[in-house]
Amino acid sequence: MEQDRAALLAALALQSDWGADEALEEAPPDRSRAPARDPAPLDLRDNAAPGPRAPAARAVASAVPAAHAAAPLAARAAIGAAAADSLAALRDAIAAFDGSSLRETATNLVFADGAPEAGLMMIGEAPGADEDRLGRPFVGQSGQLLDRMLASVGLSREDGVYITNILPWRPPGNRTPTDAEIALFLPFVLRHIALVRPRHVVLLGGVSAKALLRAKDGITRLRGRWHQVEVEGIGTLPMLATLHPAYLLRTPAAKRDAWADLLLLRRTIDAAPSPG
């Protein structure tokens, strides 16, 4: 008995080490039984008639234009992003984009938070567990630090900042996003920027900085200065790379650099002519 318990605890610890820290099902599947036949796909229409459901699902699938369904993933992402003409449409396009397995493991889409008209857009890496649960970016520990950092230079997400991430879905176990995932979602991020039309962009951490500055350098080389970045549809935008709040939580000595970056941001905003 005691041995079983120890083995179970060891297996649990191993899963946690691997990042399998979220249950995907309400109840654990019983894998000791013979596999059941595949259930019919769920029909989520309010007035769905009872009975066999597979034909309805097939009708929906065949309504997708064949050329679009067959296009490479990157092209499908680019087409979906470019077609979005509002933030709501972009959110819907990301939610509908099924080209990433992250959508299957995440609980909620994390699109954005804050004030899109503020003129300042911040872009982080990817949602963590708290963000995934609540569907809002930067609501966990690093989000709380970010809010305090913003407040220290007179900014808040209520009216002064609009916040999003490179990835809209949480990578399982908070692993670092892969290059392929970043490249796949980049068209959505660029379209997001083009729709918001911020006057300044702050890139939080190395993943975001490297993706948008198309740089190979690490964040310590990229941070602390403005980079001029061409964004399709709106022209050149100033982007400031800085350290990620999660890194600051692990490395308090780096807060000094982050503070210098925030002061640079504040000075630049204050010096910018107010939009007329």
Ligand code: URA
């Ligand atoms: N870290 C990020 O980069 N984004 C979030 O939304 C939360 C934590």
